[in-house]
Amino acid sequence: xxxxxxxxxxxxRPSGTAQQTGTTPDAIQQFLDRQRPETPCLVVDxxxxxxxxxxxxxxxxxxxxxxxxxxxxxxxxxxxxxxxGASFDVASPxxxxxxxxxxxxxxxxxxxxxxKKRRDIARAHAQGVRLFATDSAADxxxxxxxxxxxxxxxxxxxxxEGSRTPFGRKFGCLPxxxxxxxxxxxxxxxxxxxxxxxxxxxxxxxxxxxxxxDAARRVFAGCAEHGLRLRMVNLGGGLPAAxxxxxxxxADYVRxxxxxxxxxxxxxxxELLVEPGRFVVGDAGVLRSEVVLVTDSCDGxxxxxxxxxxxxxxxxxxxxxxxxxRLRTSRDGDPVxxxxxxxxxxxxxxxxxxxxxxxxxxxxxxxxxxxLLSAGAYTASYSSVxxxxxxxxxxxxxxxxxxx
Amino acid sequence: xxxxxxxxxxxxRPSGTAQQTGTTPDAIQQFLDRQRPETPCLVVDxxxxxxxxxxxxxxxxxxxxxxxxxxxxxxxxxxxxxxxGASFDVASPxxxxxxxxxxxxxxxxxxxxxxKKRRDIARAHAQGVRLFATDSAADxxxxxxxxxxxxxxxxxxxxxEGSRTPFGRKFGCLPxxxxxxxxxxxxxxxxxxxxxxxxxxxxxxxxxxxxxxDAARRVFAGCAEHGLRLRMVNLGGGLPAAxxxxxxxxADYVRxxxxxxxxxxxxxxxELLVEPGRFVVGDAGVLRSEVVLVTDSCDGxxxxxxxxxxxxxxxxxxxxxxxxxRLRTSRDGDPVxxxxxxxxxxxxxxxxxxxxxxxxxxxxxxxxxxxLLSAGAYTASYSSVxxxxxxxxxxxxxxxxxxx
Numbered sequence: 001x002x003x004x005x006x007x008x009x010x011x012x013r014p015s016g017t018a019q020q021t022g023t024t025p026d027a028i029q030q031f032l033d034r035q036r037p038e039t040p041c042l043v044v045d046x047x048x049x050x051x052x053x054x055x056x057x058x059x060x061x062x063x064x065x066x067x068x069x070x071x072x073x074x075x076x077x078x079x080x081x082x083x084x085g086a087s088f089d090v091a092s093p094x095x096x097x098x099x100x101x102x103x104x105x106x107x108x109x110x111x112x113x114x115x116k117k118r119r120d121i122a123r124a125h126a127q128g129v130r131l132f133a134t135d136s137a138a139d140x141x142x143x144x145x146x147x148x149x150x151x152x153x154x155x156x157x158x159x160x161e162g163s164r165t166p167f168g169r170k171f172g173c174l175p176x177x178x179x180x181x182x183x184x185x186x187x188x189x190x191x192x193x194x195x196x197x198x199x200x201x202x203x204x205x206x207x208x209x210x211x212x213x214d215a216a217r218r219v220f221a222g223c224a225e226h227g228l229r230l231r232m233v234n235l236g237g238g239l240p241a242a243x244x245x246x247x248x249x250x251a252d253y254v255r256x257x258x259x260x261x262x263x264x265x266x267x268x269x270x271e272l273l274v275e276p277g278r279f280v281v282g283d284a285g286v287l288r289s290e291v292v293l294v295t296d297s298c299d300g301x302x303x304x305x306x307x308x309x310x311x312x313x314x315x316x317x318x319x320x321x322x323x324x325x326r327l328r329t330s331r332d333g334d335p336v337x338x339x340x341x342x343x344x345x346x347x348x349x350x351x352x353x354x355x356x357x358x359x360x361x362x363x364x365x366x367x368x369x370x371x372l373l374s375a376g377a378y379t380a381s382y383s384s385v386x387x388x389x390x391x392x393x394x395x396x397x398x399x400x401x402x403x404x
Numbered sequence: 405x406x407x408x409x410x411x412x413x414x415x416x417r418p419s420g421t422a423q424q425t426g427t428t429p430d431a432i433q434q435f436l437d438r439q440r441p442e443t444p445c446l447v448v449d450x451x452x453x454x455x456x457x458x459x460x461x462x463x464x465x466x467x468x469x470x471x472x473x474x475x476x477x478x479x480x481x482x483x484x485x486x487x488x489g490a491s492f493d494v495a496s497p498x499x500x501x502x503x504x505x506x507x508x509x510x511x512x513x514x515x516x517x518x519x520k521k522r523r524d525i526a527r528a529h530a531q532g533v534r535l536f537a538t539d540s541a542a543d544x545x546x547x548x549x550x551x552x553x554x555x556x557x558x559x560x561x562x563x564x565e566g567s568r569t570p571f572g573r574k575f576g577c578l579p580x581x582x583x584x585x586x587x588x589x590x591x592x593x594x595x596x597x598x599x600x601x602x603x604x605x606x607x608x609x610x611x612x613x614x615x616x617x618d619a620a621r622r623v624f625a626g627c628a629e630h631g632l633r634l635r636m637v638n639l640g641g642g643l644p645a646a647x648x649x650x651x652x653x654x655a656d657y658v659r660x661x662x663x664x665x666x667x668x669x670x671x672x673x674x675e676l677l678v679e680p681g682r683f684v685v686g687d688a689g690v691l692r693s694e695v696v697l698v699t700d701s702c703d704g705x706x707x708x709x710x711x712x713x714x715x716x717x718x719x720x721x722x723x724x725x726x727x728x729x730r731l732r733t734s735r736d737g738d739p740v741x742x743x744x745x746x747x748x749x750x751x752x753x754x755x756x757x758x759x760x761x762x763x764x765x766x767x768x769x770x771x772x773x774x775x776l777l778s779a780g781a782y783t784a785s786y787s788s789v790x791x792x793x794x795x796x797x798x799x800x801x802x803x804x805x806x807x808x
Contacts (some may be wrong), residue, residue, distance in 0.1 A: 006610060015624065032550065069793070070750060070791065070792045070793070073790065073793065077573075090793065091746075091749060091792040091793055092792050092794055093748045093793070093794070094792075094793030094794060094795065095793035095794075097793075098793065108721070113748075113749075113750050113752065113792075115696050115697050115710045115746075115748050115750075116696065116697070117694070117696050117697075117712070117770065117771075118771070135699075136697065136699035136700070136766050136767075137699075138697050138698060138770065139475030139699070140699055142770070149414055149690070150667075157467065165752075165753075167583075167751070168751050168752040169701065170708075170746055170754070170755055171752065186616065218650045219719075225549075229446065251642065261771075281490050290521070292519050292520065292521050293519050293521075293540065293542050293543055294539070294542060295539075295540035295541075295542055295543070304574075306519045308521065312720075316716075316788075316791075318524045319723070319753075342519075342574055344496075344517075344519050345474075345517075345519075346474060346495045346516065346517050346519075346575075348569075348570065348571030348572040348574045348575065349572070349576055349723075350574070351572065354560030366521065366522055366542065366546070367521075375614055380789075381788065381789065381790055381791050381792075382788050382791050383788060383789050384785065384786050384788055384789070385721075385784075385788070385789055386477065386498065386785055386788060387474065387497035387499075388495040388499070388784050388785075389473070389477065389494065389495055389497070389499035389500075389501075389502065389784050390496055390498060390516075391472070391498065392789045398716035
């Protein structure tokens with residue numbers, strides 16, 4: 001995650017992305033109040049997951065929605081989405097096994113990682129997976145050899161400006177290379193299906209997809225010159241969750257995407273695929289932590305609040321302070337003051353927010369709780385197996401539609 | 405880990421720290437050749453762990469050696485060190501349980517984390533742990549209440565210049581605050597034992613301990629003015645493993661430390677405690693990975709080598725390219741060229757070395773292996789539970805003294 005310039009966070013400020021969910025808003029709160037689970041823990045409301053999926057289904061009725069399993073691979077979450085008819089974007093054999101175990105059909109799975117072992121491609125193909133991402137000649141050759149006849153889409157590199165967690169240059173090729181690869185795919189007996197791109201996760205600029213849709217159009221045109229008619233554009237992920245920074249509502253994203261599609265494809269509109277992860281599960285989770293200790297810094301100029309959750313047991317996305325969670329505490333309502341927030345390990349880098357301004361109740365002390373809101377995505381699965389001897393972050397699922 | 409300026413790494417260049425171990429150097433290699441374990445995996449040679457412990461025992465005969473369990477909590481490693489009479493620096497209840505389970509005496513355990521829940525202090529005390537670090541009034545009050553009569557040492561903040569992984573300002577207080585806290589500790593009925601500091605892990609400058617020993621002397625003097633005679637200086641960790649950058653030999657560190665102790669304490673030499681982690685286990689481990697894919701970058705100007713090990717399944721210390729491992733490949737001897745090294749996940753930040761220059765054989769391809777040398781510390785325990793569906797890094801132990 002990239003180190004962005006300092007931003008300002010405040011306690012529990014509702015972000016512009018907060019969508020009306022229609023489910024009991026406090027199913028998670030009720031669970032926390034009644035069960036008082038050991039901390040730290042993540043609580044996910046499956047009703048909110050369903051609701052988000054349906055919102056997106058309504059907003060993009062023609063798109064195939066592939067849930068990005070990496071965002072939250074909790075089996076109950078995957079199972080809910082199987083039940084709703086979702087497709088799945090997977091990164092590894094482990095994620096394929098998980099989806100199949102939860103009842104997903106192999107044809108609902110898109111192997112979206114461009115970095116795949118040859119034997120993992122063969123294994124996926126043997127399991128019935130038929131759709132693969134690629135962005136290199138070496139990977140394409142492997143797919144052609146061990147997954148004959150499979151569908152492939154080629155990932156192009158696009159500008160990630162506006163993203164809180166941009167991708168750098170690890171994935172994607174130039175549009176002209178994509179044309180070469182897709183033509184070669186056809187010549188190798190594969191189904192050259194389309195183009196994908198990713199404008200960066202937690203993308204706060206709805207116009208960002210324009211870059212990718214324009215690039216996709218150029219790849220479509222280039223392939224057409226070789227007599228190859230592509231049919232699909234994979235819009236990737238990027239739709240936001242509600243952190244401290246305001247994000248536009250879903251409708252704004254959809255409108256801009258539709259405008260770009262009209263501009264570049266007109267009546268020749270391709271099939272669409274989207275890979276939401278954070279958007280589906282981010283706002284559906286609350287991470288409860290306990291205050292370990294509150295101290296004054298050595299210079300007496302700042303107050304440090306140490307939580308039992310940190311960068312190595314769930315909050316990996318606080319690296320570079322990229323993702324700034326909204327907070328709620330057991331002392332809300334008391335007068336607040338600025339704090340530095342840090343995790344519980346002996347690691348000097350296990351500091352959550354030092355440049356981002358957070359204000360928490362001055363009365364906060366060891367034993368109080370602090371909830372990190374919208375923490376359903378990219379938390380528990382990042383957790384270390386036991387760095388410093390701390391256990392991985394457990395996940396509890398509740399269902400706001402099943403409340404009494 | 406801090407983002408340092410670009411450095412130059414090369415393949416398998418022996419570093420100045422490489423100590424003669426006296427054990428069969430290739431016990432790990434033999435295991436890898438014979439067993440061909442699934443990759444990625446870490447292989448640790450217990451003979452090299454023993455050897456390193458004994459080197460340090462000889463070099464610092466008067467110091468109490470507390471192995472920093474966080475560096476590698478593999479039960480076999482902890483068990484070996486229990487057998488050698490080591491003490492243990494622990495960060496959490498989990499690490500205390502591990503040490504006790506492997507036969508460590510409670511009085512051999514130092515609870516070195518200054519960030520402790522009150523109930524975890526009580527639990528440790530009930531288990532027989534009697535030595536605690538502190539650096540704040542809040543933590544000290546907890547210790548006094550739930551671990552009455554315990555020994556405490558106070559951590560002071562010192563300059564970390566020269567460290568590849570400096571601590572920032574998360575831990576430690578000013579020397580004058582340490583005096584206040586230690587005097588208060590005495591007044592609360594605790595045994596105010598001494599002072600600790602940490603000059604940063606992988607410290608390449610043997611004179612770095614001077615800062616901390618000088619600070620400790622000032623705390624001793626300040627406490628003496630209150631009629632409190634401290635008895636112990638905890639020199640922390642910082643001794644290096646053999647990565648691509650040269651590090652001085654152990655003797656240089658010991659000589660500089662002894663000089664500082666003589667200068668500041670003279671005949672009033674305190675008891676010493678050291679907390680080596682990386683030095684004990686770093687060079688004892690080899691991490692075997694497999695090449696997933698080799699590609700040309702989108703601009704055709706760089707070659708990317710993707711391994712099945714990355715930042716999220718073991719190589720957390722490549723963050724900011726802080727730790728630069730020496731590499732060995734199955735194609736060594738073939739002509740080399742520059743590469744970017746990256747991990748297997750769909751995360752754009754899962755890139756190991758992009759600014760650090762690494763050169764690997766031009767013949768390298770998917771299915772070949774790449775060994776990361778001196779990877780025994782801060783690898784497996786950092787591994788995520790399953791980010792992107794990849795399993796945590798397993799550890800295999802061998803014993804070079806038990807070879808046929």
